[in-house]
Amino acid sequence: MSAREFVVLGTASQVPTRHRNHNGYLLRWDGEGILFDPGEGTQRQMLLAGVAAHDLTRICVTHFHGDHSLGLAGVIQRINLDRVPHPIAAHYPASGRHFFERLRYATAYRETVALREEPVSGDGGLIADTPAFTLEARRLSHPVESYGYRLVEPDGHRMLPERLAAYGVRGPAVGRLQREGALATEEHGTVTLDQVSEARPGQRFAFIMDTRLCEGVEALAEGCDLLVIESTFLDEDVRLAEDHGHLTAGQAARVAAAAGVRHLVLTHFSQRYGDPDVFARQARAAGFEGELTVAHDLLRVPVPKRLP
Structure with a gap:
C-alpha cells in the first residue's frame, strides 16, 4: 500500500x-x-475501503452543506468507540461552529478521544505547521462559507550514495550532515550537503470542493502533484454551475492546466448525469494533458512519484 494515496469514499453531489x-x-x-x-x-464507506478510525489524524470540512458534513456524527462517535489513542484536529469554517457542535453531540456517547476544534475564518491561511508539511486553507466562492485545503511538503534533499562514498561520509555522519548542512572531515575538509545530494522538491496536494471560479481556486491548485476538485456540472450547464456556486468539468480542467497540475481527480458529480466518461472528454477538450481520473466510490489514487 502506498504511504501517500488518496482514497475516495463517495463522489455524489x-x-x-x-x-x-x-x-x-x-x-x-x-x-x-x-x-x-x-x-x-x-462510516460504512470507510469499512468498505479498509479505512480504520485509528487511521484518522485530522478532519477537514470545506463547508456545512449536508453532503459534505452529515457523516460527522457517525465518524466522531466511531473514533470514540474505537478509542483512537491520539488526538484528532478538526478544521472547518468558523461560521459553521454551531453546525459542527450539533453534529458532534447529535446523540449520547462516551467521549474518549481528544478532538481539537480548530475553526478557519477570514481568508484562511496557515492552519497547521508540522515538520512534514504545512496545511493551508483558502476561501472559496459558494452560497455558504466554504474553504479549500492545500498540503505542502517542504523542499528537501536526496542523498546520493556515490557522492557520500567519494567524500567518505558514512554511518551516523550522514544524518548529522543532513541535520547540520555541513560536516568537517579529516580527508576532505568541510563537506556540505549540496556536495553530496540533489534538490528534492516537496510534493503538493489540494482539495477543492463547492465553489465558482475565484482566486482561492487558482491559489490552491498552483503546482499541485495531485489536485482533487469538484466538477458538479458539464460545460453545457455552465449557467447552472454559476448560479449554484459550482464548477464544470471544463472549468476545473482549465484551472488544473494553468496551474501545472500533474494528476487531476474530478469528483462531486450531479445525479443528472449518467455517463462519467463525458467529464473526462470535456476535461481533455479544455486542454488538460496531465494524468486524469474521474473518481468513483472506493477508488484509490496514489500520489504521483516525485519528479527527478
Missing part, C-alpha cells in the same frame, strides 16, 4: 445515488490520515 455515496475522502500522507468532507454514510 447533493444526494447519493445507487452507484455514488455522499462525499467522503481520505488522504494518507505517511503517518497522517486526513478525512475530508464526511457526508452521510462515510
